[in-house]
Amino acid sequence: MGIIRTSGKWTAVRPSPNGITGVGTEHVEWGEPTERRKSGYRFTGGETQALLNGTEFTLATFTHENFPINSGNMREWDVELQVNVAFEDGKTKDFTFTFHHNETENSGPHPEDIVSLPEFISPETVTVDGQPYKVMLSGFKRGGQIVRQFDSPENGTNRADIVAVFAKPGKPDVAITRVEAEGTVPGTQADEYVEVFNRGTEAADMSGWTLRARNSGKQFTFPAQTALKPGLRYRVYTNERHPETGGFSFGSSEPVWDDVADVAVLSDGKGKQVSRFRYGQVITPEPAEEMEGPGEAHPRVAVKNNDKQALGRQKVVISLPENGPIRFHASQNTLALWNVRHNREDKFTGAVSADGRTLTVDVDLDIPLGRTQPMWVQVSVDPGAPSGSYTIHWELGELGSANSTLRVK
Template structure:
């Protein structure tokens, strides 16, 4: 683990809106106010972070969208570029760039909230540490403890989220079980139990035919053909619920699967090799003195 300081600036936009100001700083604004709330804009605030090179997530910085009704925009969808400078404790400085895609939705109708997402979650720049090349992979926007890939921003306010990222080896996938929710809230069946799996690498991972299980009969789930995990993507395999936003995978079993006292979830590739495992409860190895 090492300490790094992050800071950011918005160097460019793909459109030229009226009242544009702040390019090259950490606070860019644009638009002709249509009400009393002022212009819209983006803010990025960095800070001191603890970073690791094993796929552990950290907060790259805080993103804020100032979302107020504006007019005079030449187009409703456009890109805003972000440059994040990371200064490691040994003095190494590296810039990483990302593109934010903005959808300035109409302020009327069933979904007036603006939307912000990233066309790609991987920095094109890399850094070499101890002979290994790493890129920065953004997992998503973290709001209320949940990491999402698309930022939904209500009107008439400043809406913020942590930008969660990790250092990932360049050019390869890295699939891991990130958590097991082994105590569901649905009475008797615990249908809302799930195992979350994430690709912590910078290349897509084809997990077609891979098996998620725990060495017990009835606990094997085989991923269907065409199951591809994009860099940073998270999916969940539920016991007996369907959630399309997290992949829509489920065992379809009307009883609890994961032992409340303890178990070990294992993910195996098509050759039977254990790619990742996650122990919880009484299966967690005792800490060494």
Template structure:
């Protein structure tokens, strides 16, 4: 385990909006206010524990200041962040990321601005104990939940933690992160799901891999062409389809996961267990 200090600055924006200010600082703003202030981003870091086994940590917190501004010449653009990480040896390493910003209209059925991170691996690396690592962002944490996109409601300053791992370069690392084994849908529990993430720095082809718990009718086989990009999260639902999570479903009219506890297992095409996640009463069972 290593304690690191993080901070960051916004280094570039792919357009030249009116009122742009704060580049190369931790608070960049743009736009002509149509209300209480400009739109923009803040980044705040902190001191966190970082492990080399793929354990997720908070790289920092993004605050999107989503206040109404006059129409922009271009509603979608890129905003670049340089995250500074100071390790215990006092050596500083910079890791850069590019965020896709969607400045949506302030009216309509979905007025929230959308912040996305299509490429989640830093191009910069750090060598620790003769092994090369990169930072991989695996999601945005909002309201205690890790999501794939940061939705930012209008007329507010909205926060999201950047959840990341320090991962070996050139390798995928596929893990089960959670099992929702008690759904809210009565009887069928159609909203149960298993979440899987690639915590590595390389794509993972999981075509033909099997998710299950070694019980009849509980296996899901990933279809051909299933590739998880670095940092990508997907969910396999019992009987719902959610395109934002990959669209995977068992298509089962009855619950899949035992409410009393069990172990979800992900096996590769050779039958080897790539990841196992125990939950409920089975969580403490070795």
């Protein structure tokens, strides 16, 4: 979809503790300070790359300013948030969510306040290319982990990224989102795990579903009555059980996942593939190309194959900034790559979108183990293009994504 811009305001606090200020702004505060200042929430939006394929993105930064206060007789309340999303085509849309705040006793057994997300799927929808979507808040990202609630230490400013996804309403959408292949337990790597995430708006019945490792051939079967609710995640460990993430384990006394490169496959109870996750490939942008003015440019990325098996045919989608001075003309419908196995240039023809902002190509990536293969496309820079840096987004099928840069002087 491209770049979106977000802003937000806290619209209500219910029920209201003492000293509420800032409702209707990005910074709401409450309480009577007992030492330094009030406590409160702050929403900091900005620009981010957002896709419609279920990929999570950072919506904004959330800040809890947590200081000793007197909140009266109240300890818990809801804080309502309205997020405005501005799309590249000029369309804007408001989405609403609810945060829950637990102002714990500072001298009690749990002095850290608790912030959680009870209402994380927007009731509002937006239609993009004829398909309705809701915004779902996956959770707070802190220390590389995405959680639905976190403890906020007293006497400090505690931040977390708010991670979101555009979700198709009315159905589940389960996908493998992470493989932690290198465990820390010596020998057995018992703490390896695979994470599956329901990025849809309805619960998924996963009874009898299987998770298989391509290289080792090991397979785990989800037990009967396994349901994954919207916005939640399960993990399947190699030989550990963690109830907070479902309690699932292969029960294997040896590693399940290849440390370097492998493929995880999730299938439903009838054997139909639901999700496939490949890891071990490295996609890097080539150095930014610089243009003095109008003309043709050749943005590029390089792919390194760390897999023992072929990468196969991948659907590559290259997206240009929607309102930028860069475009694909109809004749610029080819992706070229340097075939390092045969030492030659190969070309693959695809389709340019009607607005000239997207090129979609099926590419055969025949890259030997350990080798790196560059690929590039041709784009046109408009006359009178404003100087600046322009981001070009590459989606390489199941291999992942990368951004390259074109600078116009």
